[in-house]
Amino acid sequence: MRDFYEEQLNELHTQMIAMGGLCEKAISNATKALTDGDLQLAEEIMKNDAIINRQERDIESLCMKLILHQQPVAGDLRRVSAALKMVTDMERIGDQAADIADIVLDMNEKLPDKFLHVCKMGVAAMKMVTDSVNAYVDGDLELARHVIRDDDIVDGLFLKVRGEILDAIRDGSSKGEEVLDLFMITKYYERIGDHATNIAEWVEYSITGERSNEN
């Protein structure tokens, strides 16, 4: 019975790492598709989103089974319930990468050079996702707390891009559609940063039993 329990806990860990890896790939590909105007890559991201969605359900089922049949206590219970909540944030990261890919397909051209900070935002958000997944994998509390602090960088870049977009509206140098599309992309990156922060907070909780943030 205990062996089977350990096996299921390991299986959960493995599935979480796999799902985290897919999310990382989704966001790094989304930024690549955006900067290169790579439509084929954008299509691929949208297809892979279905896999991420399925993985969320599989992990949810596994967590429910573990809680119900194995009745984990203390640290193990925290790990399982944190996983149950983290997958929601991971799935949203996948959704937002797909939303960015959808806009790339619609724009049908690569990111104009003048919107340099959008790309920087993509890189910063990607780092947060990678770090939050690694913090989970390694149970690294310091790294988790680092991710939570990094959210300020992404939020700062968001304000910079917003300024660039307002300039483009004012001087009429971009079409309205382009402006709204870019604004949505920056908003998606900002949200990805928020989800990575949530994941890091769940890692913190699963290690310490405390939740630092009330948002």
Added chain:
Amino acid sequence: MRDFYEEQLNELHTQMIAMGGLCEKAISNATKALTDGDLQLAEEIMKNDAIINRQERDIESLCMKLILHQQPVAGDLRRVSAALKMVTDMERIGDQAADIADIVLDMNEKLPDKFLHVCKMGVAAMKMVTDSVNAYVDGDLELARHVIRDDDIVDGLFLKVRGEILDAIRDGSSKGEEVLDLFMITKYYERIGDHATNIAEWVEYSITGERSNEN
């Protein structure tokens, strides 16, 4: 033991209804604050968001306790696990109402009359939230399915508002800040519709054991 179990299940139901009620109020107040430019109401929404966040945590704890100590089976387990996931969507609805309130505070004026469809979107999204909560409270499968269909109305209105905003950029009749603020508000309403749809899908699952949508 069973009496205590029933009591906890009833407590969960009561808390879910209370949280649903707060979300309904948040979104209806957000639309009112936006159309009237009511800054005091906007402040109130932002304060109440903390209450919604706390409620999410309380319900999560109650669900975990129920699953762990009472080991519910079949229909009851579906109800508890659906509640555990639904609160995430409810909490996001609260967040988005607070995001709208935040923009209202920033705009410091009421919604310009020409953006009529933004208000219509608010009303349609609010109806979806109210209906999804009622579908949960009454275990009403038909109403849940109605909510899922209603999402098309909100999505249709989103495209209309987007068109109005593009017109405003093209003819220069609105400031850039106003345009971006309004676009975000419409995006928040669209997301609120998505969250209400998720809630309705969880209601459907808790009644039928089937999940209709893979998104």
